[in-house]
Amino acid sequence: MKTIMVQGTTSDAGKSTLVAGLCRLAARKGMQVAPFKPQNMALNSAVTPCGGEIGRAQALQAMAAKVPLSVDFNPILLKPNSDTGAQVIVHGHALTNMEAAGYQDYKAVAMQAVLASHQRLGQSYQLCLVEGAGSPAEINLRENDIANMGFACEVNCPVIIIADIDKGGVFAHLVGTLALLSEQEQALVQGFVINRFRGDIGLLQSGLDWLEEYTGKPVLGVLPYLHDLALDAEDAVTIENRTENASLNIAVLLLPHISNHTDFDSLRLNPKVDLRYVRHGEKIGNVDLIIIPGSKNVTSDLAFLCSEGWDQEIKRHLRYQGKVLGICGGLQMLGQKIVDPLNIESSQKFTMALGLAALTTELKETKQLTNVSGHCLLNNGKVDISGYEIHCGQSEGEALKRPFLAFVEHPLGAATDGFISEDNLIAGTYLHGLFDNPDTSTAILQWASNGKFDCSGFDLAKHREAQLEKLADICEQHLNIDKIFALDV
Structure with missing residues (x-):
C-alpha cells in the first residue's frame, strides 16, 4: 500500500x-x-x-x-x-x-x-x-x-x-x-x-x-x-447562519463541550430555517424551537446552561407554548437528575437537572455505540428515522412511556427511544443524525411549528455527495494530481 x-x-x-x-x-x-x-x-x-x-x-x-x-x-x-x-x-x-x-x-x-x-x-x-x-x-x-x-x-x-x-x-x-x-x-x-x-x-x-x-x-x-x-466539520462550529424570510426560527445552545454539532448541518443549510447558535452572554430570544444538543460533559455543561440563565428562558419559552428538543446529553439535562457514581464525566456523583421530564439518567462505564433505524412517533406518525447512538448514560422514568421513536431493530434489543411530553411541547432522543433524513427532518420541523412549516427537510446526503464531487473537480483542476499520486521518498 x-x-x-x-x-x-x-x-x-x-x-x-x-x-x-x-x-x-x-x-x-x-x-x-x-x-x-x-x-x-x-x-x-x-x-x-x-x-x-x-x-x-x-x-x-x-x-x-x-x-x-x-x-x-x-x-x-x-x-x-x-x-x-x-x-x-x-x-x-x-x-x-x-x-x-x-x-x-x-x-x-x-x-x-x-x-x-x-x-x-x-x-x-x-x-x-x-x-x-x-x-x-x-x-x-x-x-x-x-x-x-x-x-x-x-x-x-x-x-x-x-x-x-x-x-x-x-x-x-x-x-x-x-x-x-x-x-x-x-x-x-x-x-x-x-x-x-x-x-x-x-x-x-x-x-x-x-x-x-x-x-x-x-x-x-x-x-x-x-x-x-x-462539508461535515471536524470540530469548528459554523456560527454565522442567519436566513431571511425563514419559516422557522431555531436556537441551538452552544455548550462548552458540545458534541456532534454536525447534527444540525441539514438545518443550517435549509433555506427555510433560521438556525442560530446561542453563545456565552447571549439571550435565546423568541424562537420556535430550542435545541439542547449533545455534550461530552453533561454536568459541567448543565451548570453552564443555568449560569447563563438559559434554564429560565427555556421555562418561559414553554409557558408561551414554544417547543424544546433535547438530543443525547440534552435529553439527560431535561430530566430530574443525573447520577454519576463512577465519576465517568466529573467528580459530582449527583446533579439535579432541569426537571422538565420525569426521567433519571445514570452514567455507565460502557459507552453505547450503535447505528439504528426506526419510526419517528411525532405528530402521531410513523416517519422512517435513522441515526446513531453515542452515549454512556442510561435513562429511566415515566416520561419514556411516551417514546420519541420505535426501533425497527436495535442491536441491544431496545424497543423505543426518548420521549414526547404529554403537552407535546418537549421531546428528547439519544439519536444523533436525526435531521439528516429529509422526511424525518420535515416531521420534526412540522412538530416544532405546529404544522405551519411550509417546506421539505434538507437532503444532506445528496448535498454532501454533490459537494464532494465539486471538491474533487476543483482539486483536479488546480493541483498536479498525477505528480501527487506519484510522490515517493
Whole structure:
C-alpha cells in the first residue's frame, strides 16, 4: 500500500478537505483508497458498522473514497471533557480519561495502535491518504509525536504541507514550518499546497517561484477560496447562519463541550430555517424551537446552561407554548437528575437537572455505540428515522412511556427511544443524525411549528455527495494530481 500524508502549517489549514478531495479523485481512478488520521482530537464523531467510534472527518473522507467506515481509519480519537483532559478512544472504543500530561507518557503505547491499524489497512487498500493534526512544528509536542512527523518517519512516507493564504503570511508559514523540522523530516516533505487563494494567480507567481527556489520543494498546486463549500466539520462550529424570510426560527445552545454539532448541518443549510447558535452572554430570544444538543460533559455543561440563565428562558419559552428538543446529553439535562457514581464525566456523583421530564439518567462505564433505524412517533406518525447512538448514560422514568421513536431493530434489543411530553411541547432522543433524513427532518420541523412549516427537510446526503464531487473537480483542476499520486521518498 502506498501512503501519502498531508500536514498543515496550522489547524484549519485545509488538511481534512484536501484529503477528502484526493480520496474522491483516487476513487474515480478506480483505486481502493483508505483515509487515515493517526490521532484526532474532536467532539464530532461517527459510529462504524462494527460499533466503533471515529472522527467525523474520517467518516466524511471514507464517504469520499466510497468505502465503509472502519475504526482503523482513526485509531486514536481524543474527546476533550475539560480544559486539560480528554477521553482516550483506541480502535473505536473508550479506554480511559487522561490528563494532557499523562497522555504524553502514553503516546508510545498509542503509536503501536496507530501502526497496527496502518498495517491492517495495507492488506485491503492500494493507497492510504493520511491527515496530520494541527502543525508538525509544535516544538512542545514533538517528543513521541504520533500525529504528524512521528508517524511519517515511522512509515517513511512522502508528506505534503498545506497552508491557508487567506489568513496572511503564507510564505512565512511554509518556510518556518519546514525550518523547524529535522533534516530527516525535511527530506520527507515532497511539496506544498496553498489553500484558499482569492484573486489573480498571476500576481502570486513570483512568490511561488521564490518559494520553490528557496526551499527546493515544488508547489503542487494553489486551491481557490471555495465560498460555498459545505462539508461535515471536524470540530469548528459554523456560527454565522442567519436566513431571511425563514419559516422557522431555531436556537441551538452552544455548550462548552458540545458534541456532534454536525447534527444540525441539514438545518443550517435549509433555506427555510433560521438556525442560530446561542453563545456565552447571549439571550435565546423568541424562537420556535430550542435545541439542547449533545455534550461530552453533561454536568459541567448543565451548570453552564443555568449560569447563563438559559434554564429560565427555556421555562418561559414553554409557558408561551414554544417547543424544546433535547438530543443525547440534552435529553439527560431535561430530566430530574443525573447520577454519576463512577465519576465517568466529573467528580459530582449527583446533579439535579432541569426537571422538565420525569426521567433519571445514570452514567455507565460502557459507552453505547450503535447505528439504528426506526419510526419517528411525532405528530402521531410513523416517519422512517435513522441515526446513531453515542452515549454512556442510561435513562429511566415515566416520561419514556411516551417514546420519541420505535426501533425497527436495535442491536441491544431496545424497543423505543426518548420521549414526547404529554403537552407535546418537549421531546428528547439519544439519536444523533436525526435531521439528516429529509422526511424525518420535515416531521420534526412540522412538530416544532405546529404544522405551519411550509417546506421539505434538507437532503444532506445528496448535498454532501454533490459537494464532494465539486471538491474533487476543483482539486483536479488546480493541483498536479498525477505528480501527487506519484510522490515517493
